[in-house]
Amino acid sequence: MSCRCSEFQKTTSELQLLNKSILDIVTKLAEQTSMLNRAVFKSATHCGCIEIHGTKQIFSPHKSLEENQQELDTHIEGELCPKCRDKIIEEMGELLFYLASMCEALDISLENVLTEKHNHLKTLGLYNLL
Ligand SMILES: [Zn+2]
Incomplete structure (x- = not known):
């Protein structure tokens, strides 16, 4: 079941209990x-x-x-096993939970953040990263 950013942020805000303070969220x-x-x-x-x-x-x-981009290296050899992949996905999800919590506390839309950044990346392309 996939979800949109706005739904994710709404669910996150409904589950805020111990970490509602911006101090705790940060x-x-x-x-x-x-x-x-x-x-x-x-x-x-x-x-x-x-x-x-x-x-x-x-x-x-x-x-x-x-041309330079093609030759740069991730420095990773091999592939994640299913157990490590699941653990990393779980930790990424937790990170997104706290990011959505910060958005909610500051009255910022996570979906807008993603959309603006995506548009910025598409406009500037590789030059955005210099
Ligand atoms: Zn592993």
Whole structure:
């Protein structure tokens, strides 16, 4: 069952109980970011389904942005196993819950945030990221 951002934000707001304060939401959002990062790294360090090999990204001034983009590396080797994938999806969902909670507390539409960012990305393309 898929849902729209506005429905997700509405459900989130209906379930606000312990974390209604913006102070709690901000700290939970930061904590949840760490939980998500930990789930990604544990896929490499505990499970081993992926390996992370950090190396310098080579960006050539003599190539186009598109050509450089093709040659950049994720530094990930292998694929997530179903267990790690489920855990990361769960942590991403928690992160979205706190982001939607922040939107609700500040009277901002999560759907508008996504739409504006999407339009911005489509307009500027790769140049948005420089
Ligand atoms: Zn795994």
